[in-house]
Amino acid sequence: MSADAAAVQDPAPVDGRQPLIDVEHLELHFPIKQGVLIDRTVGVVHAVDDVSLILHEGETLGIVGESGCGKSTLARCIVRLLEPTSGALRFRGQDITHLGRKGLDPVRREVQLVFQDPVASLNPRKRVGQIIGTPLRLHGMDRDKVQDRVRGLLGQVGLNPEHVNRFPHEFSGGQRQRIGVARALAVEPRLIVLDEPVSALDVSIQAQVVNLLDDLQDELGLSYVFIAHDLSVVRHVSDRIAVMYLGKLMEVSPAKELYSKPIHPYTEALLAALPIPDPNENRARRRDVIGGEPPNPINPPSGCRFHTRCPHATEICSQSEPPLAEYANGHVAACHHPQNVSEAEISSATRSTLSPLTAGDDMPGGKQEPPRTDAADSDSDADREG
Amino acid sequence: MAERLLDVDDLHVTFVTEDGLVNAVDGVSFTLDRGEVVAIVGESGSGKSVTAMTLMGLTRSPNSRFTGSAKLRDQELVTATEQQLEKIRGKEIAMIFQDPISSLSPVQRIGDQIIEQIRAHEKISKSEAMDRTVDLMERVGIPRARDRARAYPHEFSGGMRQRAMIAMALSLSPSVLIADEPTTALDVTIQAQILREISQLSEDSDSGIIFVTHDLGVVADIADRVIVMYAGRVVEQGTLDQIFYDPQHPYTWGLLGSITRVDRDPPRRLPAIPGQPPSLVNAPQGCHFRPRCPYAFDRCVEVPPLESRLGDAPEHLDRCWLEVDDKRVRREVEGRIGLTDPSVAA
DSSP states (O other), X not given: OHHHHHHHHSOOOXXXXXXXXXXXXXXXXXXXXXXXXXXXXXXXXXXXXXXXXXXXXXXXXXXXXXXXXXXXXXXXXXXXXXXXXXXEEEETTEEOTTOOHHHHHHHHHHEEEEOSOXXXXXXXXXXXXXXXXXXXXXXXXXXXXXHHXXXXXXXXXXXXXXXXXXXXXXXXXXXXXXXXXXXXXXXXXXXXXXXXXXXXXXXXXXXXHHHHHHHHHHHHOOEEEEEOSOHHHHHHHOSEXXXXXXXXEEEEEEHHHHHHOOOSHHHHHHHHHSOOXXXXXXXXXXXXXXXXXXXXTTSOOXXXXXXXXXXXXXXXXXXXXXXXXXXXXXXXXXXXXXXXXXXXXHHHOEEXXXXXXXXXXXXXXXXXXXXTOGGGOHHHHHHSOX | OOOEEEEEEEEEEEEEETTEEEEEEEEEEEEXXXXXXXXXXXXXXXXXXXXXXXXXXXXXXXXXXEEEEEEETTEESTTOOHHHHHHHBTTTEEEEOSOHHHHSOTTSOHHHHHHHHHHHHSOOOHHHHHHHHHHHHHHTTOSSHHHHTTSOGGGSOHHHHHHHHHHHHHTTOOSEEEEESTTTTSOHHHHHHHHHHHHHHHHHHOOEEEEEESOHHHHHHHOSEEEEEETTEEEEEEEHHHHHHXXXXXXXXXXXXXXXXXXXXXXXXXXXXXXXXXXXXXXXXXXTTGGGOTTOOGXXXXXXXXXXXXXXXXXXXXXXXXXXXXXXXXXXXXXXXXXXXXXXXX
């Protein structure tokens, strides 16, 4: 455990790239209070429970999961709208976990957020010019320069620069979401966290906004954290996709492998549940729809959180929390019974440093191994090169 | 030959507003047979929900105007009196709404709400109605139904509430079931469970289902026939395969092109439909899609009739003046169907 922790303390640049965001064993628990005079804490909601993630410069990380899985809470922690209960959050190596308002100021300039509901997130009494101009003024831009910059931004997101004096209600849903994007872009951030940015929009407008986000990323070299419950939109925009369930990370997959090689049974279940907009392929698919509903996050199941609904669950799943095992291509999954991987892949998998601290030592395939001692295991040696 | 349940012919629904007349439904015609699932697809403001709600008489208000006809077997629905509608609602046509929390009464137990509907139409005792309610709730997958019938809607999860709505809709074995975006507010795994229930029920009970949705994935999963609506009009209708594999209207191409897919590598760029849907107060002359259509030409200022333009598929109707062979070439974008602007691509 201590060796593991030490390894994570020093985030070595992977592929020679310095991580932009480094989330380490992040936890956010909401206390449930009861009582009139004395606030007794009667329980906690484990909204985000020991999640570790790395986001590189220029990368898009998708986060998917059902309602209540903690994806939006995680996003709010990353932009530090919420203060994590424990764990560490680093932006370009700087610890920002518990920074105060002043300390966060330079970080806010580089990390921006776009919300799901463009009606609720734009002030109805302010003109578009004021909405987009406010972050510029807050970060010290001259008043006379602000107007030009706002017009430029409107053009950049595909709106008419002449519309600076309009109010949000004069725009359609898709246009309002573009205003949200323009406001986020105003301070030239490096990272934009998009919380369900297209869920409220019609399909044809969704495609326009997705294309806009793609173009802006190419043009400005932005990094995105893209949160959605719609797997196909996330698959379209992301380089890597993290799947969350009840506050825990279940799997992090390269986007290309998400559909062809889902390792965690939960990911498999999500994909099986998703109808494919192609009648022939939809009919040809074998679909095992999982039953039940996500359990109560106040009192999550022991061991693997998914074991109550998992078709492959055995005894070990309720007893020991699976560590995140790392397979080829940086594909990690926390499961005792990984799917769609060969025996060889299972035996050559290593314990990922992203694993939760509370995870047991049982690796899939019945291996009992502490981290980085798999050299003693003869099978894994043979498969290491493959 | 399956029995014809519904015959909607040239239905118009107009709302009088301060801004002018809103032609929410502008000449919609379609039919529904027993055992069939017909999906109505379209974006917000296309008139799909208004069409569905009009069949139940739910759009009646002092500022709405109706013309055309909608017949349930021999019963005219558009001009039916309130008394006639009361007999039809729930018994002949039942509806499942998108948002179960706002369509269930928050102060009445779930079981009582279902019992109330049964007893409004049938003269049976409370305990008989209760037994039937419990059976229904079990049938739609609510566990421990006898206990759960005593719960209030807020004690149910979103998926369970939707199941309760379905149980209520099925309580009198209606011949037509209208589902208006029944899974939009639900998570994918719950959506899959509910869709499975609905298609199972349509097979068992042999009723006809009108499924209103904007999600083409759900359409591919459940529908037998598809009606595509745009700005109050049906722009194309055909069987599931005709709409997905041989779409005739540029708006349908645009819709199909706009969807992202989880099972394929993403295209370089999504062929999105340019522009915004028109305002229904001041709809464009002729084809409503004309201002957004890159292939619009002179003739498009005349409204194209909804008719079959394919010799081999008389049931596949569309509203577009373009030549069929021409369309089959133009809708191809990078090996898939989509709408692109030739002037931009060049």
